[in-house]
Amino acid sequence: QSVLAQPPSASGTPGQSVTISCSRGNSNIGGNAISWFQQVPGAAPKLLIYANNQRPSGVPDRFSGSKSATSASLAISGLQSEDEADYYCAAWDDSLNGVVFGGGTKLTVL
């Protein structure tokens, strides 16, 4: 069971918007920054969002991140077929003294 909880699946049709959540059960998600990764089948994960809401160079602005005291979210607008992938959140965990990942969300573009 992952320290960070994500819904196992999400879906949307082309052009729609979808949001994927990342939480820590009944606890606040904590003060450390959240990163989001995209992984298409057979490839290494790719950094999409760092520091809760920052996009690395080259990541389309259709991808955005946000964070509150209780959870973090990845929003994808203008859904495209190539967005079909697994998405993971991650953050430093002070109690474990290491990085923890969410269990991943499989996004299907219908």
Place this chain on the structure above:
Amino acid sequence: QVQLQQWGTGLLKPSETLSLTCAVSGGSFTGFDWTWIRQPPGKGLEWIGEINPSGITRYNPSLGGRVSMSVDTSKKEFSLTLTSVTAADTAVYYCARSGFHDIAADFDPWGQGTLVSVS
């Protein structure tokens, strides 16, 4: 543009030792942390640990002391060793850089991945 190229033994028997190395090219080796992450087939990502160019390490406690990492700054390489492997260690192992944005989990870029099977 920084690139990571990794290699190592892909097939192991239970109780053997896993060894992987990752080489960094096209950018600076100092000033960042260098990380190993693994992904069992069909499952999610697990942080194994990290090392900085000074050799300071942090490991995932769940690996129970079986893991060690080393670094060779002259070659811009870092390595992972995992002892006493079992079938549960079967996974794709990735190397990655962290700390470019001063964030612990901003892993970018990643190596191509190495499938390690224990059977």
